[in-house]
Amino acid sequence: MTKPLFIAFEGIDGCGKTTQLERLAMRLAADKVDYVTCRAIGGSKLGDEVRKIFLHGPDMTALSELLLMSACVAQMIAEVVRPALAEGKWVLCDRWYLSSIAYQGYGKGLDIKTIDRIRKEVCQVFNPDLIVYIQAPIEVCKDRSFIRNKGKIDRFESMGLDFFQRVEKGFEVTASFFSPNIKRIDGTAPASIVARDIWNAISETPRV
Ligand code: TMP
Numbered sequence: 001m002t003k004p005l006f007i008a009f010e011g012i013d014g015c016g017k018t019t020q021l022e023r024l025a026m027r028l029a030a031d032k033v034d035y036v037t038c039r040a041i042g043g044s045k046l047g048d049e050v051r052k053i054f055l056h057g058p059d060m061t062a063l064s065e066l067l068l069m070s071a072c073v074a075q076m077i078a079e080v081v082r083p084a085l086a087e088g089k090w091v092l093c094d095r096w097y098l099s100s101i102a103y104q105g106y107g108k109g110l111d112i113k114t115i116d117r118i119r120k121e122v123c124q125v126f127n128p129d130l131i132v133y134i135q136a137p138i139e140v141c142k143d144r145s146f147i148r149n150k151g152k153i154d155r156f157e158s159m160g161l162d163f164f165q166r167v168e169k170g171f172e173v174t175a176s177f178f179s180p181n182i183k184r185i186d187g188t189a190p191a192s193i194v195a196r197d198i199w200n201a202i203s204e205t206p207r208v
Contacts, residue, residue, distance in 0.1 A: 003207045004084070004085055005129045005205060006126070006130075007091070007202065008040075008094075008095065008132070009095065010098045010131055010133045010134070010182075011134040011135060011136070011171065012167060012171065013142075013157055014136070014140070014142060014143070014145035015136045015144075016194060020194055021037060021094055025037055028090060028092075034087070035084075036084040036091055037091075037093070038080045038081065038093050039093065039095060040073055040076070042076075043076030044072070044079045046071070046072070050072050056154060056155065057155075062105075062109065063104075063114070065108075066118060069100060070119075074122050077123065081126050093128065097115060098131055106170025107159070107166045107167040129207075132198050133183065133184050135171070135185065136187035138165065138168055142164070181205070183201040185201065
């Protein structure tokens with residue numbers, strides 16, 4: 001049996017990552033590859049409860065956000081990621097710590113070293129083999145999110161343009177320098193082309 005892949009999808013709200021995650025899941029299903037899907041904010045019963053507070057709760061510090069997200073991920077690794085990989089299933093996860101670096105680090109000024117320290121503690125050996133970073137201009141992403149949510153927005157979507165510019169910079173800088181397993185994909189192309197580019201990135205991912 002070849003090693004199952006753990007793939008995370010990243011990018012600004014509205015970049016198309018959830019659509020692409022679903023497309024990949026359909027392709028894997030058609031190829032009879034077992035997989036599970038999950039999301040970094042959510043991902044378990046506990047995570048789903050935390051997600052409500054994270055997105056719709058009171059204002060909080062960036063450190064509190066990081067710790068809430070990390071509680072979701074810790075639980076998700078125990079309940080979903082670890083068992084799935086042990087059973088030879090692929091894991092497709094909506095967001096990972098690249099989001100924390102972009103949103104809490106660049107967006108809200110939290111020290112990147114703190115984020116990385118917590119990530120190492122929470123994830124141990126469970127980190128994605130491939131992080132697909134889907135890049136699209138903020139204006140395009142904002143329009144897509146607004147349409148998808150029918151105008152109803154959460155704590156993050158209500159942040160101003162300057163916040164999202166910092167977040168975008170965080171994704172860009174980190175995708176370029178942080179790790180060779182982050183692949184930047186042009187999210188402005190038609191969905192089928194984005195899916196093809198993601199599949200090519202998967203094909204190039206080492207399976208050892
Ligand atoms: P989602 O709807 O794509 O799951 O993301 C929910 C929001 O959470 C999104 O606006 C980005 C934000 N977020 C952070 O601020 N930090 C994080 O670490 C993660 C994973 C998400």
